[in-house]
Amino acid sequence: MARFPTIEDVAREASVSRQTVSNVLNAPEVVREETRDRVRDVIDRLGYHPHAAARRLRSQYSSTIAIRLDPITNGISGSILDRFLHSLTARAAERGMRVLLFTATDSDDELRQLRALRDSADVDAVVLTSTFTGDPRIPWLIDAGMPFVSFGRPWGEEHDESPDHRWVDVDGFTGVRDATRHLLRRGIRRIGFLGWPAGSDTGDDRRRGWATAMREQIDLTDDELELLTVRVEESVPHARMAVEKLLPLRLVDALVCVSDSVALGAMMAVAEAGRRRFPVIGFDNTPVAQAVGMSSVDQRIDEIAVAALDLLLGENGRRVLTSDEVTERTPHRLVAPQLIVRRSSHLAVAEEAGRDPGGN
Template sequence: MARFPTIEDVAREASVSRQTVSNVLNAPDIVREETRERVRDVIDRLGYHPHASARRLRSQYSSTIAIRMDPITNGISGSILDRFLHDLTARAAERGMRVLLFTATDPADELAQLRALRDGADVDAVVITSTYYGDPRIPWLIDAGMPFVSFGRPWGEEHAESPDHRWVDVDGFAGVLDATRHLIGRGIRRIGFLGWPAGSATGDDRRRGWTTAMREQFDLTDHELELLTVRVEESVPGARMAVEKLLPLRLVDALVCVSDSVALGAMMAVTEAGRRGFPVIGFDNTPVAKAVGLSSVDQRTDEIAATALDLLMGEQGHRVLTADEVTERSAHRLVAPKLIVRRSSHLTVVEEAGSDPGGN
């Protein structure tokens, strides 16, 4: 049986003491940069991973991060949170951290679960997802002094710029802006937006990317932009019906969509109408988008997961940072998404966009 490298192996290879290796892992700021980098190089080369149980006994940390497992829905775009959860778990394991999953039936139940985790000292930090206007979890976590990071901005909250609320989010505005500019670059003028009903923080932010691109290129008024907008709930059948009614009017020659779910419905309507040259772009780059050859904006969940841990633990850190160790600059991050263009969605592949010609 192969022997796993120990902290003594690292210390010997790096020509430092065992305590210095421990300091690099648990309190890197007190170690000189040159020594810190040498020890980290040896750790990477040997593949050393601290023994989590021993570290918990010494430090009183649980080395555990909690995150709610959202209920299963019919929405295709729900797979994004599944992918984020997988990426977060893998990245956390690299830092010697575990991810604890819990379920909740509604926001009140989730707060009750968080309270129980805090009272039982079961976790060092919490990751929350799917933030929204007036999200009650944010002020509760701040008041409780419970370290947390959210995948999603604190929409409309006073804590948006506060280091008390660490958050990472995909830049939906930039993603839809790039998608719309891509279509404009293909010579298309009448580009519609298929989005969610107004009042959805994420949906409104993505629509703003479309309106910005259309205004800067065509100088459209709010009224003209509204005529090019179709709003539906997150539903494949609902989107399909809405686009079936839109196509005969010949108001638009392409659609940028708020999610892959509604984009799939749009593609069905376009195909049924025999307009196979009608471009449709989704958002999320879900497995379904890859399967059907739908161009889509990829959220880069691996980068979001890595950034969430950076905000919680610092770069290459192995413990959750306290509130005193977090600054406004290090508490918030927007991750730039990437447009994936596929030939089978009737768009010409161009160099400035990521491409997946095979639709896989």
């Protein structure tokens, strides 16, 4: 029977002590970079895998991060959290961490699940998603002393600079501003915004990006910007009906949208109206946007997952940091998204060859 390599084998091959190998695996920041690289090279060459159960018993760490599995929704943009979960799981595995999924019907149920996880000591940290103003999970986790990071900033909260709340978020303001500037540079001036009902923290932030870009180029009042705004629920049919009513008024010549779901509804309405060169830009860069050739703002989900783990574990770390160990003055990351320019219209690819994407 083949013998699996041991930590002693790694130490001997790398000419270091057993403790140094353990430090490279569990606290790499205390090991010199040259030594750390040499030990990791030996680990890779020998195919050494530390015994997870034994390591947990010795360290009293579970090497596990918990995250709620959100309910299935019909919205196209729901795929963003699926992509984040997949990326987080893959990146965590690279650091010897596991991801534990749990379900909850609402925030109160989620708090009950978090209490159970805390009491059983099954996890070292929690990842929150879908944060909102007055989110009760945030103060509870801080009071409970459970390390956590949220995908989503603490909207309306005063403790967003606290090391107790580490968060990463996409800069929706910048993403929508850049999308609007893209259309403005092409000479389009009457650009509308198709967003969610007022009061959505994320939606309102994205609308501010559009409004800022419009004010930079065109002297518009708040009332005039409101006339160019259409608000709908996160629904393809609702967006489609709203844009069907908007197009005959000839108020706008392009639309920047709060999500790919509403952007798809807008594209369907535009197609039916025969406005073949009416640009529509979405947000999220979902597979649907890619399939229909729609320009969209990409959230850089893999970068967000890496940032979340860096905030929890430290850069390249393999153990959850306590609040006292967080050295960053502002323990959060705001990731700049990227505008992905595609056809943005309903011309067939062959018909549109050689033309600027999204042209009017």
